[in-house]
Amino acid sequence: DVKVTQSSRYLVKRTGEKVFLECVQDMDHENMFWYRQDPGLGLRLIYFSYDVKMKEKGDIPEGYSVSREKKERFSLILESASTNQTSMYLCASSSQVNYGYTFGSGTRLTVV
Amino acid sequence: SQQGEEDPQALSIQEGENATMNCSYKTSINNLQWYRQNSGRGLVHLILIRSNEREKHSGRLRVTLDTSKKSSSLLITASRAADTASYFCATATTSGTYKYIFGTGTRLKVLA
Numbered sequence: 171d172v173k174v175t176q177s178s179r180y181l182v183k184r185t186g187e188k189v190f191l192e193c194v195q196d197m198d199h200e201n202m203f204w205y206r207q208d209p210g211l212g213l214r215l216i217y218f219s220y221d222v223k224m225k226e227k228g229d230i231p232e233g234y235s236v237s238r239e240k241k242e243r244f245s246l247i248l249e250s251a252s253t254n255q256t257s258m259y260l261c262a263s264s265s266q267v268n269y270g271y272t273f274g275s276g277t278r279l280t281v282v
Numbered sequence: 283s284q285q286g287e288e289d290p291q292a293l294s295i296q297e298g299e300n301a302t303m304n305c306s307y308k309t310s311i312n313n314l315q316w317y318r319q320n321s322g323r324g325l326v327h328l329i330l331i332r333s334n335e336r337e338k339h340s341g342r343l344r345v346t347l348d349t350s351k352k353s354s355s356l357l358i359t360a361s362r363a364a365d366t367a368s369y370f371c372a373t374a375t376t377s378g379t380y381k382y383i384f385g386t387g388t389r390l391k392v393l394a
Contacts, residue, residue, distance in 0.1 A: 211386065212386035212387060213325075213384040215381055215383070260324055262324075262325075271325070271327060271382065274324050275324045
């Protein structure tokens, strides 16, 4: 069974901390994505990557960075966590432009 | 930026009834997908319909696409309590990027 695994289901961090959210896929997918999901706003794309060491900004990249050193791993970094980054973070991967995403189970991050 | 907008925002039906959800979008698309999200979890891919297709079936799911109206509908027949979830449409534009844009979702509740 193919999988996208997010390292934590729930995470509580303090304001100003540097936060790492990890995502690993075992499907040899080229494309990986980070979304955040907030009530009433749906899913918003933060960053995506279509190859190792490649990254592109999504719709809301401010306050975030990403790292993709290996094909299977895509990390989202909150440089200095703030309370407005409290959200559900969803990682996804896909193999081609026209194929569906496989999502991880999500990480619910609370910044206090 | 929101591409897809689902309608209605919430829907409550009895078990055994059919559920219909609609999605409207703004720009030309390459394909459109529907996803399901159970409470607090990641999204699961349900079905993909390409821009040159008008209807597609998968089990109890039927998806239609009207590119002239820039709209799609998802029909779930003979609904079950287990269908209770949020449903999202996602569109891939013809611009050649890899990313999908998600709507804000329809919350479906199926009463036993």
